[in-house]
Amino acid sequence: MEAPEVKRAKELVAKAESTLNSWSWFGSSSGKYDDACDLYSKAANNYKIAKQWGDAATCFLKSAEIKVKQDSQFEAASNYVLAAEMLAKVDQGRAIPLYRDAIAIYCELGRFGTAAKHAEAVGEIYERDNNLKEAIAYYQQASDCYSSENSTARAGKCLEKVALHSAMLNDYPKAIQGFEKLGTAALESNLLKFNAKKHFLHAGFCALARNDTVAAQNAIQRYSELDYTFRDSAECKLLIALTEACVDMDADKFADELFKYDSIRKLDPWETSILLRVKNTLTEAASGEADLL
CATH class of the missing domain: 1.25.40.10 (Tetratricopeptide repeat domain)
Incomplete structure (x- = not known):
């Protein structure tokens, strides 16, 4: 039997898609995009309650793509991260490109501390997979970003990872x-x-x-x-x-x-x-x- 949260999520997704496909002489397209994002976010949260992580990620990704079209970069990055966090629970490899998109946006916006945090998260994923070459690249990026924000301790922690893994290679x-x-x-x-x-x-x-x-x-x-x-x-x-x-x-x-x-x-x-x-x-x-x- 389908969980009530999943049923509700599907209804919200259908409503979001209908909203995006709607057209009217009146009102702005911006309004329908905002409404669709809100519906996708609610659907994602229902999927989260039901632990349907992949479906939740898809909904957050839809929101991110809409925000990119609206040129709402910060909100797009936030949704990329939410989607990545959902995918990381089931398939960490698929989460990495989403983190990467978010990191790029945060760097462009000058949000180096936030970019560093997510670069460090990607480094940890590669580290767990014993892909030390990629782990080094992301820990180095995290260290550089933390340094630009004067977060000395966190920058040092990431730099130590770079040094340790470089020696192993x-x-x-x-x-x-x-x-x-x-x-x-x-x-x-x-x-x-x-x-x-x-x-x-x-x-x-x-x-x-x-x-x-x-x-x-x-x-x-x-x-x-x-x-x-x-x-x-x-x-x-x-x-x-x-x-x-x-x-x-x-x-x-x-x-x-x-x-x-x-x-x-x-x-x-x-x-x-x-x-x-x-x-x-x-x-x-x-x-x-x-x-x-």
Whole structure:
């Protein structure tokens, strides 16, 4: 048996379509478009109550298309977002183009904070699908938009995602650039300055993963000059020890230093993944030297 909300929604959709197709010598076309949008919105809300997400999305999308014709850009973007939120419940892939349309409009209108929020949402969708390349693009857009609104904390959160995912895709220069920017910015805030060490440590990990011990050594010196507390920190001591192990191509020493650090401060999954790459490179290099002997 059809739910009463669905029945009501269908009636409203039929009325909206009839309104759009109506024609009269009197009255303005703007009025009928407004009436149709109102009817589609009511239909969408009835579909929402019945959890008919796809049908609700279709109604919101109809409203968005009408608002585009009326050149009511803000209302069009709002309806694109409503449609995207409905589709995201059943098919996230189909929601992305609608978010993208809304983001473009919000940027044109100078609503960068709102654009950033939805760009971040798209980044999260791609992240869940493990499409890190696209996730990076949208997190970067979100970070840039948040920065333009001086939303420093939210911009930093998105930039960290860019750096973390870039490293996973072996784009270590981009990752290093992001982590160093985060670390430097953190030092300018009394609330965030203690996070600088973590960001600098992650940048150092990326230098080692890139197999560039000279860059790692130079980075340690530079970070110590930027943050006078870095040199005596556990993060710096770990980075120095790991860099020395890489210079010596000593995989066992590398593993021992990680074990000691992990017993005090647990490594997170990202750190473990990046450092495992470094250790594997050291092991392969040591194996190659043994074969030569």
